[in-house]
Amino acid sequence: MRIATWNVNSAKQRMPRLLPWREQRRPDVVCLQETKLTDSAFHELLDAALAGLGYEVAHHGHGGFNGVALLSRVGLDDVVADFPGQPQYEGVTEARALSATCDGVRIHSLYVPNGREVGSPPLAGVHCLDRDGHREHLHSGGRCAGGTVVPSVILGRATSVARSVEGTQAAVGNGTGGGHWSQEEDDEKGEEEDEDEHEEAGGEGRGRWGERLVLVSTLADAVLPLIRTRSDLYRYSAANAHGRDMHEAVDILESAISRTDPAEVYSVTHKALASALKVIARADDSSGIIGDACRRLLELHPRAAAAARTPAGKLIDWMMKFQFDDDEVDYFELDPVAYAPALGEVGVASYRKRLAEVEAKLGPRPANRWQSGHSHEWFTLDWNAQRLAVFDHDIDAIIRTHAKDRKVAAWLEDTAEAFEEIGEIELAIDWAKQATDFDRGHQSLKAADYWCGLLDAHRPAEALDARLSVFRKWPSSTSAARLHKASGKSWPDYRDEVVATLAASPRDAVLFALLTLKDSEFAWNLAHSLALDSDHTWSEVVKAYEQVDPIATLPIHQRLVENELVEAGAQHYRLAARRLAKMRKLSAGSEKSAEVNDLIAALREIHRRRPRLQQEFDRAGLP
Structure with missing residues (x-):
């Protein structure tokens, strides 16, 4: 089996090179990371093109800076998005992990964040990937739904882990997932210049809008230096x-907003947004922190425009150019829904008229917009059609623009969200239920939680x-936990079924x-009776059961x-030494x-x- 991985840094931008590259390399399975698309947009982008080449497609993404995908022409079974214990950022599990079984091999496509600040959950998760936690889950996660163990392969981008698990990038000439420019190119592009900012501020350089350029200095001086930079942002630490x-x-x-002249706020917001887009275009934003700032500016911009009239x-003009x-x-x-208050009815x-003019210039709509020379334009027009249907509260238009041909569960969920x-x-x-019932894939599982x-x-x-019903269709510790919460006092009525199913x-x-x-004794007994073979889970069990019977946990610790110690390496030696030190503490004063x-x-x-093992043992104070 030929397997390839590519950190594409925007599937839309790489689309013109992806299919020719596939033709050249002819991989059986392709792992993609940083697609920066929602599930519905990705499937619309690639499904038709790849179906003709014999590929099945799975995608997990929320749009923006993340998104992972698997393309396979040797089968795509038991697709699972995320993994248990995956770190969250600000309460959200980001779309950074997708796995499936392809021709008997469990393949994981991972996009591990380069980390935000030290100690943050995403960065902690990166390092856990190289310890006995997520790495162990992914390696032992190569099992089918029925429990059969299969070989597993982990591919993707993970540049900040203690021991590299980064996959190779696709061989596509000079194109890498990062899409970076040289420093010379950066200097040539420069930062946001002020020569044409009088027009960006919404005026002709005269009257109130022209005068505003002079009056914005205080807010602009506080904000713009924090946005603009000529520093090298290809290193994730600098970008973060x-x-x-x-x-x-x-x-x-x-x-x-509440204490400054609205026109001043809008002018500075407009300049900050223009500068922020230039920054993200040349930054390694694997963690998504710069993208999040851009999104915040994009949310603020229409509010500021409305307040400033x-x-x-x-x-x-600016919206069309953007x-x-x-x-x-x-x-x-x-x-456009967010901009409607600023635009007014007229x-x-x-x-709408300007959008219609763009569509008229493109000519007849292609059968597959992604294979046309104007895929970006058609995507943008379709996006606007969706949002304007929501603005109009037009039920038929919402169904037409969001559900399309109803062949993708994510499209049905998009329709539900619009309603x-x-x-x-x-x-x-109703539409969320349709998405839930669509199939047993991960998109339907996601829709089920929304429903x-x-x-x-x-x-x-x-x-x-x-x-x-969701638990019975997708039995897991997660769906069981949600059932447990929903059942409240009636939980005993479901306990036996849940435990037996799990x-x-x-x-x-x-x-x-x-x-x-939160029953450590029950978990301990289950782990033994069910012959648990997950080291990571055993580690969690003994940590809890130490409070009940510390001596009983010693054989598991051993x-x-x-x-x-099956694998060589400083990290393995260090973890083993720490666990041995824990065993000494637990056994102190006993036989x-x-x-x-x-x-x-x-x-x-x-x-x-x-020698490195001996050194780590010494550092841990072992005899």
Whole structure:
């Protein structure tokens, strides 16, 4: 089997090179990272083109800076998005992991963040990937739904882990996933210049708008230096540091709205946005911190424009330029619904007219927009059609633009979300249920959680039955935990069924008992009776059970130490040494204390030709 991986840094931008590259290399399976598309947009982009080449497609993304995909022409079974214990950022599990079984091999496509600040959950998750946690889960995660163990391959981008697991990038000439420019190119592009800012501010350089250029100095001096930079941002640490500055700048702008002249706020916001887009175009934004700042500016921009009463004509000109004339950054969309208050009724009509003019110039709509020479233009027009259908509260138009041919579960969920946005809750629930029932794939599972959330909020009497049906369709520790929460006092009615069902997956059963039921003794007994073979899960179990019977955990600790030392490497030695030190502490004052010391001596002798192991043992204070 030929497997390839490519950090594409925007699937839309790489589309012209992806298919020729595939023809040249002819991989059986392709892992893509940083697609920067939602599920529905990705499937619309690639499904038709790849179906003719014999590929099945799976994608997991929310748009913006993340997104992972798998393309396979040797089967695509048991698709799973994310993995248990995956770190969250600000309460959100980002779309950075996707796995499936392809011709008997479990393949993982990972996009591990380069990390934000030290100690942050995403960065902690990166380092966990190289310890006995997520790495162990991914390696042992090569099992089919029925529990059969299969070989596994982990591919993708992970540049900040303690031991590299980064996959090779696709051989595509000078094109890499980063899409970076040289420093010389950066200097040539320069930062945001002020020569044409009088026009960006919405005026002709005269009267109130022209005078505003002089009056903005205080806010501009506070904000713009935090946005603009000529520093090298190809290193993730530098990009993350500058991203924090950018968020500080947006904080200043947001706090200025209520106490600063609206025209001044808009002018500085407009300049900050233009500069931010130039920054992200040349930055390694693997962590997404700069993209988040850009999105915040894009959310603030229409509010500032409305407050400043920006001339609609100037605003429309900028919106059209942003969407159709920017060849560098194409992974942000403008929301015409957000701009409607600033445009007014006449402005919205003018904006529709400008969109119609663009479409007329493109000629007949192609059967597959992504294979045309104007794929970006067609995508942008379709996006606007979706948002304007929501603005119009046009039910038929929402179905037509969002659900399309109803062949993708994510499109059905998009339709439900649009109906929720306009307050058509019954329709939203119905379409979310259609997405849930579509198939057993990860998109339907995601839609199922959304469907249950709608029921929780609007039809609480139906929520428990919904959670039960979701658990029965996708049994896991996660769906069981949600059923447990929904059932409340009636949980005993479902306990036996849940435990019996989860027994088919010992890891899920044990994690549910440990994390949801918070019953360490039950988890300990399940781990033994179900022959749990996940070292990471055993590690969590013994950590909890130490409070009940510390001596009983020693044999498990010993096994985890021995398994850790199967592979050579400083990180493995360090983890083993720490666990042995824990064993000494647990056994102190008992008859097992001497046995632990004997074990340490035996390991030193067995691995006497591993000086780094001896060094790590010494550092841990082992005898």
